[in-house]
Amino acid sequence: MANALKLYGSSNSGNCLKTKWVADYAGAAYEWVEIDTFSGATRTADFLAINPAGQVPAAVLPDGRLLAQSNAIMLHLAEGTGLVPGDAYERAKMFEWLFWEQYSHEPAIAVRIARKFFLGQSEDELDPALLPKGHAALARMELQLKQTPYLVGDSLTLADVALVAYTRVAPRGGFDLAGYPFVKAWISRVEKGLGLKSPDGSAS
Ligand SMILES: N[C@@H](CCC(=O)N[C@@H](CS)C(=O)NCC(=O)O)C(=O)O
Known part of the structure; x- marks a missing residue:
């Protein structure tokens, strides 16, 4: 091309x-x-x-x-797609989640997925701080998603895209999502909005 x-x-x-x-x-x-x-x-x-x-x-x-x-x-x-809110406050809230994702979510959840699922490491080989850090991130999302269908209000934004990427496959990192029903419902909602199939073992 x-x-x-x-x-x-x-x-x-x-x-x-x-x-x-x-x-x-x-x-x-x-x-x-x-x-x-x-x-x-x-x-x-x-x-x-x-x-x-x-x-x-x-x-x-x-x-x-x-x-x-x-x-x-x-x-x-995402320019022109509607995935970035036009309202200045909502746009800043979207950025709040994007910055948070890179500092408080991805470094725990994605790292455990990579080490456990892709590299086959055992719990003994993993930093013990990663599991509670990942659960704290999931709990933070659950709190928000109890209040709103998407992370920023009523519409799908890049905050949801960024955070669904590793959250949908968090069980591969040893994170049981059973305790996060609002997060689980949100994953389905975001997958539908993006036209994604459920992960089949090839994506993390
Ligand atoms: N903060 C970066 C992280 C990028 C990152 O960690 N990439 C990994 C794959 S998920 C990578 O390239 N790893 C190979 C390497 O570091 O050599 C982003 O969001 O793009």
Whole structure:
């Protein structure tokens, strides 16, 4: 595909899938370039020439400019989709969740998923702080979702896209979602809104 948007990502990574889901939602034309993060493919000279940070997701825009960081890529792709609230307060609330996701949710839940599910590590090999940190994040979401159907009020926003990515597969990291009924109902709602199938073992 000449001069198409290129999305470099791993189908095993929620951070990468976020960008794919928003591109699909927006109806964007793009080429998905699969990168195996567990084999060192993000650290090759060729990949570092694309993204010097050595991480996926990475987007190369049709004019050649690079954009990294899942939430920044989502924001770019979501222009005009309605996934970013027009109201200034609601937009800031969406950002509140996006920043929180990267600091308080992903570092616990995604890390346990990667270590347990993909690398097969045992509980003994994992940082014991990750389990309570992940549960605290799920409890924080449950509290909000008892009050509103989406994380920011009544509409699907990028906050939901970012947070559903690892929450829907949290059981792979040893997080039982049974204690979070509002989170479970929200996962179904967001999957429906994005047109996603339930995870089948290939995505995290
Ligand atoms: N904060 C970044 C995190 C990106 C990240 O951790 N990417 C992982 C995959 S989920 C990666 O590229 N790992 C391979 C590596 O660090 O070499 C984002 O949201 O995009």
